Amino acid sequence: MKLRFLGKNSKQGDCPTLYATDRDTYLVQGWKIFANDLLTQLDIPVGQTAVEVPTELFEFLTEDGLPIGEIRRLEDPIMVLTPSGTFVVQGLEVTDSEALAEMEIPDYETVVEVPKAAITALLEEPREADLQRRAQPAL
Template sequence: MKLRFLGKNSNVGDCPTLYATDRGTYLVQGWRIFANDLLMHLELGVGETAVEVPTELFEHLTKDGLATGEIRRVEDPIVILTPGGTFVVQGQEVTDTEALAQMEIPDYETVVEVPKTAITALLEEPLEADLQRRAQPAL
């Protein structure tokens, strides 16, 4: 898998980072989630995990030719907004040794792979029906 660095949120050390791949996906490097209360609410499939990243990380999507990097639709299971104002991103955990060798990943981070189509769909304005559904109180 070939990677193209899009950006990170710090100039110092390792931190959440965004990459585009030659497979029509994005790799999101972020903080491992150890909080059991959060993990209990995720439905992780085989080989999946989730990472936590600052919301600003997706601003780097503009370097991949997208008009905006602002996530406008927060939808499970791809992206969840935490009470702390960060995103939890769910996807296939990256195990490709060639790809991992191109990154610097500290022990407290990991990497998930998410289809570009799933991420770009989150950049679209919510439809009227989506807004109404979110406004309805949960029964």
């Protein structure tokens, strides 16, 4: 897998990062999720995992030729918008040793792979069902 660096959200040592691949996917490097209250909200299939990243990380999608990087809809693979203003992104856990060797991944982070089409679909204006879901208070 070949990687192309799109951007990094560096704040005081934190480094969620976004890459494009030659497989029509994005790699999203983010914080591992340890909070039990957050984990209970997720239904993560075997072979997948989830990471938490700042919403601003997706602004780097413009580096991949997209007109905007603002996520406008919440659905798979972005599972949750947390109260602290971060996204939880679910995808295949990256195990490709060559790709991982190109990244700097602290122990408290991991990387997920998600289809480009799934991410770019979330840049579209929300549909009515999305607006209704956002209007309901979180449990």
